[in-house]
Amino acid sequence: MYSLRCFLSRVGLFSKPGLLPWYARKPSDWSQPFWGTACKGNFSHGISKKCPRGQKSCEKPTYLGPLDGSWQERLADVVTPLWRLSYEEQLKVKFEAQKKILQRLESSLQMLNRVNGTITAPKSEGLCCLLHPVIPSPIINGYRNKSTFSVNQGPDGNPKTVGYYVGTWRDGNIVCVQPNHLKNIPQKHNQVAQYYEVFLRQSPMEPCLLFHEGGYWRELIVRTNNQGHTMAIIIFHPQELSQEELHIQKEAIKEFFIKGPGAVCDLTSLYFQECKMTRCSHQQSPYQLLFGEPHIFEDLLGLKIRISPDAFFQINTAGAEMLYRTVGELSGVNSNTILLDICCGTGVIGLSLARHASQILGIELVEQAVEDARWTAAFNGITNCEFYTGRAETILPQLLKSKEDRQLIVAVVNPARAGLHYQVVQAIRNCRAIRTLVFVSCKPHGETTRNIIELCCAPNSAKKLLGEPFVLSRAVPVDLFPHTLHCELVLLFTR
Ligand SMILES: C[S@@+](CC[C@H](N)C(=O)[O-])C[C@H]1O[C@@H](n2cnc3c(N)ncnc32)[C@H](O)[C@@H]1O
Numbered sequence: 304m305y306s307l308r309c310f311l312s313r314v315g316l317f318s319k320p321g322l323l324p325w326y327a328r329k330p331s332d333w334s335q336p337f338w339g340t341a342c343k344g345n346f347s348h349g350i351s352k353k354c355p356r357g358q359k360s361c362e363k364p365t366y367l368g369p370l371d372g373s374w375q376e377r378l379a380d381v382v383t384p385l386w387r388l389s390y391e392e393q394l395k396v397k398f399e400a401q402k403k404i405l406q407r408l409e410s411s412l413q414m415l416n417r418v419n420g421t422i423t424a425p426k427s428e429g430l431c432c433l434l435h436p437v438i439p440s441p442i443i444n445g446y447r448n449k450s451t452f453s454v455n456q457g458p459d460g461n462p463k464t465v466g467y468y469v470g471t472w473r474d475g476n477i478v479c480v481q482p483n484h485l486k487n488i489p490q491k492h493n494q495v496a497q498y499y500e501v502f503l504r505q506s507p508m509e510p511c512l513l514f515h516e517g518g519y520w521r522e523l524i525v526r527t528n529n530q531g532h533t534m535a536i537i538i539f540h541p542q543e544l545s546q547e548e549l550h551i552q553k554e555a556i557k558e559f560f561i562k563g564p565g566a567v568c569d570l571t572s573l574y575f576q577e578c579k580m581t582r583c584s585h586q587q588s589p590y591q592l593l594f595g596e597p598h599i600f601e602d603l604l605g606l607k608i609r610i611s612p613d614a615f616f617q618i619n620t621a622g623a624e625m626l627y628r629t630v631g632e633l634s635g636v637n638s639n640t641i642l643l644d645i646c647c648g649t650g651v652i653g654l655s656l657a658r659h660a661s662q663i664l665g666i667e668l669v670e671q672a673v674e675d676a677r678w679t680a681a682f683n684g685i686t687n688c689e690f691y692t693g694r695a696e697t698i699l700p701q702l703l704k705s706k707e708d709r710q711l712i713v714a715v716v717n718p719a720r721a722g723l724h725y726q727v728v729q730a731i732r733n734c735r736a737i738r739t740l741v742f743v744s745c746k747p748h749g750e751t752t753r754n755i756i757e758l759c760c761a762p763n764s765a766k767k768l769l770g771e772p773f774v775l776s777r778a779v780p781v782d783l784f785p786h787t788l789h790c791e792l793v794l795l796f797t798r
Contacts, residue, residue, distance in 0.1 A: 374458045377469050378480045383786035386486050390785060394437045397790045401437070401780045404747050404792070405430040408755060408775075415760045430775060437780040437790060438629060441621040445489035446785065448601075449618050452496045452523040454503065454510045455479035463510050465500040465523060486786045491568075492525045495535050498565040499523045502556060511540040514579075519544075519552070521578070526599050526610070529620060532571040534599045535560070536590065536612055541577040549577070557593040572596045574612050585613040585671050598675070604628070604655040606683050614672035615648040615719075622783035626743070626791050627655050629779050633795040634713045634741050636660040641706065643714040643737075645695050645727065650676025652715055652743075654685055661710065663688035664702065666695045696724035703734045712736045717743040722750030728757045733770045740773055740796040747792040758796060773798045 379386050385393045409430040440446060457464030457479050467485070470476035481500075483493055503510060503520050511518035524536040537556060541549060553575050559565045560573050572595030578588050590612040601608045601620055604627060610616045617623035630652055636642050636659045644653035647665035649672050657663050657680075665688065667673045673692040680688050691698045706712065714737050716723055722744075731737055740758070744751045757766070758773045773796035781791045 374469065374478070374480045375482075375484045378467055378482060379485055381469055382467060382482070383486055384788055386786045390439070390443050393785060394439060394782065397437050397780060397782060397788070398434075400788065401747075401778070401790060401792060402434060405434055405778060407748070408752055411752060411756055412759055415756060430778070433775060433778050435777065435779045437782050438625050440619055440782045440785050441625065442619065443785045444486050446619040446622065446783075447487050447489060447492065448528065448616070448620050449524065449526045450482075450488050450492040450496075452482075452492075452499070452525070453479055454520055454522065455512050457481070461504075462512060463500065463503040463520075465496045465503065487784070489527065491527050491531070491533060495525045495533065495565075495568045495570070496523060498560070498568050499535075499537070501564055502559045506552075506555065508552060514540070517542060524612075526612075526616075528599050528601045528610075530600075532596070532599055533568065534572045534574065534595075534612065535568070535570050536574040536576060538576050538578050540579060553591070553593055561594060570595060571599065576612075584669065585611075603651060606651070606654055606679060608649055608651055608654075609675045609678045609682070610649055611671035611675050613669055614675050615669065616651075617783060619783040622781065623651070626781045626783060626793070627652055629781055629793050630715055630741050630743060631656050631659075633777060633779065633793060634715060635739060636713050639711060641710055641712045643699075643702075643712055645699065645714060645716040645723075646718045647676060647690065648672050648717070650679060650688070650690060652717065653688060654679055654683065657685045657688055660713075661687065665690040666698050666702070667692065668694055694724070696726040699727055700730045703730050703736075706734075706736065710736065711738060713739045713741070715741045715743065718751075720746045720749075722746075723754045725757070728754050729767055732758060732768050732773070735770060738798055742794040742796065744792050744794065745789065747794075755794070771798045 385396060388396065406429065452465050453468055454463065454465055455468070455477060456462045457466070464479040464481070466479045466481040469478050469480050481493070481496065482488055506520065508520060509518040510520040519540050519542060520537070521540055522538040524538070526534040526536075539552065544552070556575070557573060560568060560570050573593045574590045575593050576583060576588055576590050580587070598609045598611055601610060601616070603620060603624055617626065634642065634656065636656050638659070638661055640660055641662045641664060642653055642656055642660040644650065644663060644665040647653055647667045648669075650665050650667070653663035653665050654676065663685075665673075665676055667676065667690065670692050673690045676690045680686070691702070712734065714731055716727070716731075731740060742751070742755070755775070757768060759775065760768065760772060762769055762772070775794060776797050777795040779793045781793060783789075783791050
């Protein structure tokens with residue numbers, strides 16, 4: 304089989320000693336034969352339809368599992384489309400995908416910069432020569448620390464089925480399938496989901512399948528940490544229930560997971576959220592702790608990190624360590640620089656670099672995440688940091704005005720899929736003290752491309768992009784999502 308060493312050598316990794324040294328570390332379950340595990344249980348030995356021609360593992364179309372085996376495969380193909388490939392092959396696919404993203408980006412930038420040519424990449428190879436090999440995830444199977452399960456009609460028609468969707472709302476063919484065999488979900492998450500289903504099936508209350516059709520029980524979110532602690536969050540549509548009626552439901556689920564059949568899940572905490580919208584923040588509708596510890600904690604890069612139910616946390620903890628190390632190395636922070644952590648979540652990026660920087664300034668929209676960042680700073684004895692709650696587009700321009708030119712600033716941005724607000728790009732671009740920008744993107748195409756173009760284009764007074772343009776000087780993909788097509792891309796810009 305194609306080996307990791309061979310692949311990394313081929314893409315030039317082993318020829319660059321000392322550069323980002325942790326990426327060559329062998330993942331702990333590296334030698335595990337995935338195909339072998341995929342054939343266990345309900346899986347058939349592969350549906351030839353989607354397999355590349357001549358690929359050995361796909362040559363056994365015989366169906367071996369029980370009735371819903373094909374559902375499990377359909378689900379696996381939707382959620383983890385690379386699951387049939389070895390991890391080495393997955394990394395190859397991801398590398399090629401990142402290369403395409405950079406090629407497209409380069410075309411857009413070349414069109415814009417034809418006159419003043421701000422791109423430094425050699426013309427013969429283009430931006431792709433800045434692309435490093437994908438840093439592999441140290442854990443390949445069961446790596447997710449958070450899973451969100453829906454409630455809907457299962458393949459057998461039972462509306463109280465807890466799982467993941469196959470099909471689309473548009474086509475009206477949604478089926479909820481228990482994700483028992485998805486390679487990225489740990490068994491613990493499935494166990495809690497299965498017991499939630501047991502609870503639902505004995506509850507007299509209906510599930511909420513479509514908002515306009517009534518019903519109560521909705522999603523289940525499960526969060527776990529490296530120590531095996533488990534937080535479960537039940538999302539419930541309150542419809543017109545009175546406080547008393549709501550209390551009965553909360554007591555019922557609490558009882559089920561403390562003393563009933565669900566006790567085997569050994570939950571560390573159980574939350575309940577009444578939510579009438581697709582998603583509610585803690586501000587819109589508070590997460591109500593029914594029992595247990597209010598937070599979950601993670602040990603990462605020598606820090607103890609607190610995570611609240613409403614706070615974002617990278618879903619692959621070991622992979623996140625790789626990501627943050629990469630950001631740290633690329634950022635080049637030192638005791639003379641301020642590190643600006645924009646969209647900082649629980650503050651991990653900034654806090655992990657605090658001892659190298661003169662000051663950390665974090666900006667984050669979600670209040671609970673900022674409270675976590677402050678707690679983590681205090682618990683770990685970090686004092687050179689400040690966290691601001693609110694929209695980066697509102698806070699950043701003011702914050703930069705107060706800092707401008709007095710000290711060098713390294714900016715790290717890690718926005719959600721929607722990318723950065725234009726005012727954030729503008730503020731960074733126009734702040735002379737920012738010479739280095741590390742852009743961490745979970746979706747480097749789409750809005751991020753627009754952000755990058757605005758960071759790198761020639762000065763444009765109509766758009767109020769006045770500062771010197773940034774130049775992309777490195778691109779490092781980090782795989783936090785084995786078996787899927789997703790990858791985090793860390794982009795280093797300098798000027
Ligand atoms: C991809 S997460 C990154 C979090 C953090 N850097 C980490 O690694 O855990 C994006 C974060 O941006 C926050 N966010 C979204 N829109 C924002 C905005 N307009 N201003 C500030 N933060 C925002 C989200 O709440 C989320 O915590």
